[in-house]
Amino acid sequence: MTAALYWNAYRGMVVKQLRRVVRTWIQTLLPSVVNAALFLVVLGQLVGREIGTFGGVGYTEFLMPGLVMLAVVTNAYSNVTLAVFGAKLQRHIEEVLVAPMPPWLIVAGFVTGGVLRGLLVGLLVAALALPLTGLQFHHPAAIAGMAVLAALLFSFAGLINGIYARTFDHTSVVTTFVLTPLIYLGGLFYPVSRLDEPWQSLSLANPMYYLIEGFRHGLLGTSAVPWWATFAMLGVATAIVGTVALTLVARGTRVKP
Amino acid sequence: MSAPAIALEGLTKHYASGRTGLAGVDLTVDAGCFFGLLGPNGAGKTTLIGLLTSLVRLEQGTVRVFGHDLAREPVAARRLIGLVPQEVNFNSFEPVAEIVATQAAYYGLSPRRARQRTDAVLSLMGLADRARQTAWGLSGGLKRRLMIARALAHEPRLLVLDEPTAGVDVAARHDLWAVLQRLNAAGTTVLLTTHYLEEAEQLCDDLAFIDDGRLIARGGPGALLQGMDHDTLVLDLAVDCPEPLRLDGVTVRAVDARTLEVDVPRGRHLNTLFASLTEAGVQVTSLRNKSNRLEQLFLERLRGRQEAPA
Numbered sequence: 001m002t003a004a005l006y007w008n009a010y011r012g013m014v015v016k017q018l019r020r021v022v023r024t025w026i027q028t029l030l031p032s033v034v035n036a037a038l039f040l041v042v043l044g045q046l047v048g049r050e051i052g053t054f055g056g057v058g059y060t061e062f063l064m065p066g067l068v069m070l071a072v073v074t075n076a077y078s079n080v081t082l083a084v085f086g087a088k089l090q091r092h093i094e095e096v097l098v099a100p101m102p103p104w105l106i107v108a109g110f111v112t113g114g115v116l117r118g119l120l121v122g123l124l125v126a127a128l129a130l131p132l133t134g135l136q137f138h139h140p141a142a143i144a145g146m147a148v149l150a151a152l153l154f155s156f157a158g159l160i161n162g163i164y165a166r167t168f169d170h171t172s173v174v175t176t177f178v179l180t181p182l183i184y185l186g187g188l189f190y191p192v193s194r195l196d197e198p199w200q201s202l203s204l205a206n207p208m209y210y211l212i213e214g215f216r217h218g219l220l221g222t223s224a225v226p227w228w229a230t231f232a233m234l235g236v237a238t239a240i241v242g243t244v245a246l247t248l249v250a251r252g253t254r255v256k257p
Numbered sequence: 258m259s260a261p262a263i264a265l266e267g268l269t270k271h272y273a274s275g276r277t278g279l280a281g282v283d284l285t286v287d288a289g290c291f292f293g294l295l296g297p298n299g300a301g302k303t304t305l306i307g308l309l310t311s312l313v314r315l316e317q318g319t320v321r322v323f324g325h326d327l328a329r330e331p332v333a334a335r336r337l338i339g340l341v342p343q344e345v346n347f348n349s350f351e352p353v354a355e356i357v358a359t360q361a362a363y364y365g366l367s368p369r370r371a372r373q374r375t376d377a378v379l380s381l382m383g384l385a386d387r388a389r390q391t392a393w394g395l396s397g398g399l400k401r402r403l404m405i406a407r408a409l410a411h412e413p414r415l416l417v418l419d420e421p422t423a424g425v426d427v428a429a430r431h432d433l434w435a436v437l438q439r440l441n442a443a444g445t446t447v448l449l450t451t452h453y454l455e456e457a458e459q460l461c462d463d464l465a466f467i468d469d470g471r472l473i474a475r476g477g478p479g480a481l482l483q484g485m486d487h488d489t490l491v492l493d494l495a496v497d498c499p500e501p502l503r504l505d506g507v508t509v510r511a512v513d514a515r516t517l518e519v520d521v522p523r524g525r526h527l528n529t530l531f532a533s534l535t536e537a538g539v540q541v542t543s544l545r546n547k548s549n550r551l552e553q554l555f556l557e558r559l560r561g562r563q564e565a566p567a
Binding site for chain 2: 012096
């Protein structure tokens with residue numbers, strides 16, 4: 001009885017999230033695909049000819065894993081942030097607070113929406129890049145696992161952002177000023193090994209570096225970081241950030257006086 | 258004997274701002290009752306509803322809904338409650354039917370059952386022809402109806418309405434009253450807060466007055482009105498009133514030359530009042546209560562609390 005109740009409630013939350021994504025596809029799906037297309041054409045195809053190869057792959061191929069991961073991470077994050085903030089702003093967060101749904105189910109509903117949008121946009125970017133790169137999927141299970149874990153981690157993080165956000169500015173600050181710069185500086189456009197010190201050591205402290213390199217390993221079969229290091233980093237970070245998100249929802253932080 | 262619909266014990270809420278929302282409220286509402294909670298702004302009505310419906314963090318005291326402890330059995334307790342909040346709180350960009358069906362899903366209804374219930378409650382609330390319309394375009398009154406439809410989607414045994422007719426026109430208000438009376442007659446327990454005291458007198462068979470986070474009076478409208486020490490009547494006169502007018506046992510105030518206000522002690526027959534007026538040469542053309550009697554009682558109780566020594 002309770003399992004059926006929870007399943008229907010969870011499905012209700014996920015359907016609501018997906019409907020919002022589809023209804024506002026120009027804002028939710030298109031921008032990342034257009035950005036990735038521009039990077040691939042301008043940097044990959046035009047500038048890339050001058051650059052040559054990195055680690056035995058062409059520059060367009062080198063760029064592609066990072067662009068997919070950028071799409072997955074930023075879309076998962078901003079989807080949950082805006083869903084939670086919008087629900088607070090219009091007060092329809094109360095619809096889930098009064099319902100017979102435990103906190104973990106509320107978290108699961110919001111986060112699933114983020115994960116699905118992140119993966120969907122990631123797939124769209126990959127589909128766009130494939131004709132330009134002739135890429136092979138060297139380790140499909142690792143690719144899928146890392147994409148899901150990354151989307152999960154940043155959906156949890158987006159949930160925390162959405163809970164604390166008081167204005168629309170607060171919903172975009174982290175994506176614009178933290179996530180995107182960290183990904184850009186985490187080896188998306190260049191191999192970190194080519195940097196001089198101290199920039200190389202500083203880059204190794206950037207968690208996005210491991211994410212991009214791990215994903216690059218799955219796609220290209222070559223990477224500066226072993227795949228298990230990426231999974232370990234993602235697993236630990238997801239557990240920590242997920243626990244924080246669940247605790248905040250259970251306490252009713254910023255939503256229950 | 259069935260468990261009461263609502264049983265609150267020692268319910269206390271202090272907000273972070275330092276304001277006390279509730280100060281040890283004990284309240285029992287019988288199953289099947291149409292219960293009215295009345296009080297001035299900031300008295301604690303919305304806090305009480307928030308604690309009952311999990312919108313406010315429960316700090317001290319217990320809440321039981323049909324015997325289910327809200328803290329220990331939140332799922333069992335919450336699925337029995339339908340809430341119509343004071344403020345519009347749905348996603349205005351969603352279609353009407355989607356809002357109701359989603360809420361039904363949150364309460365565990367399967368997609369098929371949710372669709373059936375959505376159709377049923379939208380018809381009940383006169384919104385069937387608006388099902389595909391985005392909620393954004395609804396008028397204020399229709400938005401209220403949508404919130405009631407949404408609250409009814411999962412067939413709650415307890416319907417909680419926080420000022421549901423605020424800002425609703427007179428005809429729509431009477432329509433809503435009829436719907437609520439039908440639901441109550443069918444067995445749904447209703448908890449209503451309202452500023453319209455004639456609404457409470459018309460609908461409720463049990464009432465509580467709340468002020469400053471405490472219950473200050475409780476009982477059926479009839480029993481509460483028995484506690485009034487006088488009625489204030491307004492008399493319209495055919496000719497100018499003779500000055501000064503003194504009547505035995507009643508207080509008379511002249512509003513103008515042809516209008517009097519008379520405080521009639523409870524228990525005094527109006528026949529004797531009219532006999533005295535006739536004797537004084539006063540011809541009365543019409544008579545009415547100065548205000549809704551419940552409103553008068555409510556104000557008396559509030560004044561009584563304000564004048565009582567701390």
